[in-house]
Amino acid sequence: MTETSSTPATSKSDRGRGADRRPERRRSPLGRLGLFYRQIIAELRKVVWPTRNELTTYTTVVIVFVAIVVGIVATLDFGFSKLVLWVFG
Numbered sequence: 224m225t226e227t228s229s230t231p232a233t234s235k236s237d238r239g240r241g242a243d244r245r246p247e248r249r250r251s252p253l254g255r256l257g258l259f260y261r262q263i264i265a266e267l268r269k270v271v272w273p274t275r276n277e278l279t280t281y282t283t284v285v286i287v288f289v290a291i292v293v294g295i296v297a298t299l300d301f302g303f304s305k306l307v308l309w310v311f312g
Contacts, residue, residue, distance in 0.1 A: 250258065273281065
């Protein structure tokens with residue numbers, strides 16, 4: 224069986240390069256820092272921020288979960304310390 228492709232074959236030298244891409248040039252440290260901050264701002268604009276109600280709900284869930292885990296760990300710690308004192312007395 225042979226597969227046919229509707230896209231033209233690319234030569235080895237064309238791979239990895241965009242046709243409309245500018246040639247790569249070396250940026251100064253200040254230019255790279257500016258590009259970095261522009262990219263950060265662009266990514267932060269894509270973030271879907273939670274509403275106040277969602278934030279309150281998520282915070283409450285985390286605090287309750289942490290309190291439960293602290294209780295379990297404290298109980299186990301107390302139990303193991305009593306067990307060790309009983310065994311090694």
